[in-house]
Amino acid sequence: MKVLMFGWEFPPHITGGLGTASYGLTKGLVKHDVDIIFVVPKAYGDEDQRAARIVNASDIPVNYKSKEIQEFYHRMTYLEVGSSIMPYVDPIEFENLHQEEGKLLKEKEHLVLGEKYDFSGKYGANLMEEVARYALVGASIAKQFDFDVIHAHDWLTYSAGVAAKELTGKPLVVHMHATEYDRSGEGRVNSNVFDLEKMGMDQADLVIPVSNLTRNTVISKYGIDPSKVKTVHNAIEPVEQADLEVKRSVKEKVVTFLGRLTFQKGPEYFVEAAKKILEKDKNVRFVMAGNGDMMNQLIRRVAELKIADRFHFTGFLKGEDVDKMFLLSDVFVMPSVSEPFGLVPLEAMRSNVPVVISKQSGVAEVLKHALKVDFWDVDGMADAIYGLLHYESLSNMFKVEGKEEVENLKWEHAAEKIKELYQEVISN
Amino acid sequence: MRSICFYFQVHQPYRIKDYRFFNMGNDHYYDDEYLNKSIVERVAQKSYLPMNNLLLDLITKHGKDFKVSFSITGLALDQFEQYTPEVLESFKKLAATGQVEFLAETYAHSLVSLKDDGEFKRQVEMHKSKIKELFGVEPVTFRNTELIYSDDVGSKVAELGFDTMLTEGAKHVLGWKSPNYLYNHPEHKNLKLLLKNFRLSDDVAFRFSSQSWSEWPLTTDKYLQWLKQVEKDEQVVNLFMDYETFGEHQWAESGIFEFMRILPTKIIEDGEFEFKTPAEIAKEAKPVSELHVPYPISWADEERDVTAWLGNEMQDEAFDKLYALTEKMKGINDEKMQADWLKLQASDHFYYMCTKWFADGDVHEYFNPYPSPYEAFINYMNVLSDFQIRVNDMTENTETPVQFEEGKLNIDFSELQKMTAAQMKKLIAQIDVEDLAKVKANVSTEVNEKIEKYLGKRKEKALADLEEVKSFSKEQLDKTKKLIQRFL
Known part of the structure; x- marks a missing residue:
């Protein structure tokens, strides 16, 4: 079986969970004898080609004189919007982006419809321009390769998937890693992104959300026919545990939040829970690792609550620093307001750190050895953290059994389900 | 003739409310009152009251031919007093027929038999007196929480003076032996053991309404045939189950009440079995052999052990x-x-x-x-x-200790002066020597003389032998005062 897969990023060049998930999935599929052509906007040449044949969209010429391409382009013109859409904002780029005003797509028509296009493959100010160009590339690629099914990851690639489907008549599977509702929250939804998401799912033969939570959103907010929406939970790639030596510099127990400091991740609930715990027990330190548009507001709140001597901000962590942070942590908390899946708690558990997660996360649907609370239930969250810090038998059980549980969440299993779903759409 | 022994377990715990760590030290009220009340009321309506009435009707109809036994935990009785006194009344009516045996167990439906002998004894005694107080009979048969039993638990029960005890007919303990005989403890030969026939008990308790069960629907005729298949020379079929089986685990709609209304009549008419209580069986039948149970068994799960409560x-x-x-x-x-x-x-x-x-x-x-x-x-x-x-x-003595000699205590022991000779003797017999010393150090010479008059030789010696109590708190004295008031 051959799959034409459209993604936005591929390791090692990733900024968010999307790339990690796409990679894990392709590796899982290879184990089930599925061949994958993986298209990314920009390939750097050092991607892992064992799992998939990586196709660099930047190398694909678009025949702009082709009638089909022209027609397709004209139907896409609703994409002409400003550029303040940041789906998976890289914290490093965060500040620059805020200052930059994008140009209208119309003005860039000559670029988009050019013979070749140099994608950045990031989530920059010209994102919409890149998305439009990517769709045209999708159409061109579809004609060059031979495959049985098309699989597109998230809205950025949906247009490409739809174009490929229209040109080849092959079934389209769209994967929903995160919806616009998760990223922006109710009332702040970007209608252009919403339209793109809905268009992709409407055109698709099958929609795969990463959790039942996301499945509900897809059905209730986007009005997608439930019979073609089938959940496949994400999994986690096993890693060689790096031999890190970290010396604890504080004698207090450490409770950690790790994620973007944005509405979606619910960092403010973590701050309030910290306050509740510190009122009872001074021997705890709280660490907030991450960056984002709520940073300043959170710092002010911590000061206002007078807990700054026990509450620490580290800024954005990556790579080895993340592993080190886990080694120093006694409890990890993910209070997300809306988390389609949520990979970080699995990484924490893999490092023997017990976790408290919000019930509004997809990962809560698959985990047993985690304490689950509603994100708004600050009392419940504080109590769960306190329990893990004070009752040793509980944290011991979580360390041992949680690790085992995570090790059994393999991409291989998820990929098996997806292969079955491919077979279904192909035979229909 | 073979016997049938019905024993029903009645228990309701006090469920704990959502109690956060920041409640610690401030909030000492733990009960989820709403949940406890609504569960007890619901189960009373659906199960306890209709089933008690049904049993009462059967006893009225069959007289001495129909008997059952109950064990009701202290915590359940407390909640009946609190929330559904009508349930208590209806059990009292059953007790008044004289056809119902009430068993003893730990007051709190606790696992203390596996942990602490003293506390175990205290709770059994407490439960015994509660049953006596409510139903007018002193229990003579013992059943442990969840039918937990081992040689060790058996010894403790025998030492408390019981000669009959109920437990599970666990396969891994019985091996080829049948549960339908009376057994006894290997050392305390007087302690007789009645073992649950788990197949026939669970057919009613767990499988009755299960439509995926090959024997569904279970009729009284079919069940009677199963009973009759028990070997003729066997002694007793012990049908032990949770009382909530009737109307709560098995809904009324399943026909469980009709089943239980008709079954006893059919058994009596058939004439091969007679209904007996555990105490009657223990008195009349002879144990066939000893039963060795080195590790605790219970009636729970497939494992029939204690891993549902302890072990993780x-x-x-x-x-x-x-x-x-x-x-x-x-x-x-x-x-x-x-x-x-x-x-x-x-x-x-x-x-x-x-x-x-x-x-x-x-x-x-x-x-x-x-x-x-x-x-x-x-x-x-x-x-x-x-x-x-x-x-x-x-x-812990957190308050500032008060010195004996200072005599500045604001505690008034004047009641002592008003005590009759009988009250005084009773108090002295029961009060702790140390408490007595505290009292003596804080009352007038007149009262002291009165105390000494009734002291008796043993207490006198104990007082003399008592090491000097250097200090004690006001709180302790308050407690002693409360104790004294109980004897007035």
């Missing part, structure tokens, strides 16, 4: 921390403290923390108020931590 790290930590308080609790006379101490010992709290079903993805949701064993554990430990604080506050 959380259960063991909670259990050990709870019973670490036993010694200190002996010195605490506070009524609410003692009540909480019992409520916290209920086996149910440990059952909620069980992870063995959780791992299989199977959920034992029935009557379990928690979404997972972890929440159950945290909530229980929060409450237990608060309880610990209270125990320590009451036992």
Whole structure:
């Protein structure tokens, strides 16, 4: 079986969970004898080609004189919007982006419809321009390769998937890693992104959300026919545990939040829970690792609550620093307001750190050895953290059994389900 | 003739409310009053009241030919008093027929038989007197929480003076032996054991309404045939089950009440069996052999062991921390403290923390108020931590000690002066020597003389032997005063 897969990023060049998930999935599929052509906007040449044949969209010429391409382009013109859409904002780029005003797509028509296009493959100010160009590339690629099914990851690639489907008549599977509702929250939804998401799912033969939570959103907010929406939970790639030596510099127990400091991740609930715990027990330190548009507001709140001597901000962590942070942590908390899946708690558990997660996360649907609370239930969250810090038998059980549980969440299993779903759409 | 022995278990724990760690030290009220009340009321309506009426009708109809036995935990009785006195009344009516035997168990439906002999004894005695007080009969047969039994538990029960005990006819203990005989303890030969026939009991208790069961629907005729298949020379078929089976586990719509209304009549008419209570069987039948049970068994799950309550790290930590308080609790006379101490010992709290079903993805949701064993554990430990604080506050001498000689205490022991000779003797017989010394140091010469008059030789010697009590708190004196008031 051959799959034409459209993604936005591929390791090692990733900024968010999307790339990690796409990679894990392709590796899982290879184990089930599925061949994958993986298209990314920009390939750097050092991607892992064992799992998939990586196709660099930047190398694909678009025949702009082709009638089909022209027609397709004209139907896409609703994409002409400003550029303040940041789906998976890289914290490093965060500040620059805020200052930059994008140009209208119309003005860039000559670029988009050019013979070749140099994608950045990031989530920059010209994102919409890149998305439009990517769709045209999708159409061109579809004609060059031979495959049985098309699989597109998230809205950025949906247009490409739809174009490929229209040109080849092959079934389209769209994967929903995160919806616009998760990223922006109710009332702040970007209608252009919403339209793109809905268009992709409407055109698709099958929609795969990463959790039942996301499945509900897809059905209730986007009005997608439930019979073609089938959940496949994400999994986690096993890693060689790096031999890190970290010396604890504080004698207090450490409770950690790790994620973007944005509405979606619910960092403010973590701050309030910290306050509740510190009122009872001074021997705890709280660490907030991450960056984002709520940073300043959170710092002010911590000061206002007078807990700054026990509450620490580290800024954005990556790579080895993340592993080190886990080694120093006694409890990890993910209070997300809306988390389609949520990979970080699995990484924490893999490092023997017990976790408290919000019930509004997809990962809560698959985990047993985690304490689950509603994100708004600050009392419940504080109590769960306190329990893990004070009752040793509980944290011991979580360390041992949680690790085992995570090790059994393999991409291989998820990929098996997806292969079955491919077979279904192909035979229909 | 073969006998049939019905025994029904009645128990309701006090469920704990959502208790956060920041409640510790401030909030000493642990009950989920709403939940407890609504469950007890619901089960009363659906099960206890209709089934009691049904049994009462059967006894009226068949007279001495129909008998049953009950064990009702102290915690359940307390809740009936609190929420559904009509249930208590209806049990009293059953008791008044004389055809119903009431068994003894631990007051709190606790697991203390596996932990502390002294506390075990105390709770059994407490339960015995509660049953006597309510139903006018002293229990002579013992059943342990969840039918937990081992040679060791059996010894303790025998030492408490019981000569009959109920337990599970666990396959792994019986081997080829039949549960339908009377057995006895290997050392305490006088302790006779009645073993549950788990197949016939569970056919009613667990399988009755299960449509996937090949024998569904279970009719009284079919069940009678099964009973009759029991070998003619066997002694007794012990049908032990939770009383909530009727109307709660098996809904009224399943026909369970009709089944139970008709079955006894059919059995009596058939004439091959007679209904007996455990005490009657123990008196009339002779044990056929000894039964060795080196490790505790129970009537729970396939394993028939105690792993539903103890064994995972959380259960063991909670259990050990709870019973670490036993010694200190002996010195605490506070009524609410003692009540909480019992409520916290209920086996149910440990059952909620069980992870063995959780791992299989199977959920034992029935009557379990928690979404997972972890929440159950945290909530229980929060409450237990608060309880610990209270125990320590009451036992550690946190207040400034008051010196004997200073005599500045504002405690008035003038009641002593008004006591009659009989009251005085009773008080002296029961009061702790140390408390007596405190009292003597704080009363007038006149009262002291009165005390000494009734002291008696033994107490006199004990007082003389008492090491000098250097100091004690006002709180302790208050407690002693309360004790004295009880004898007035």
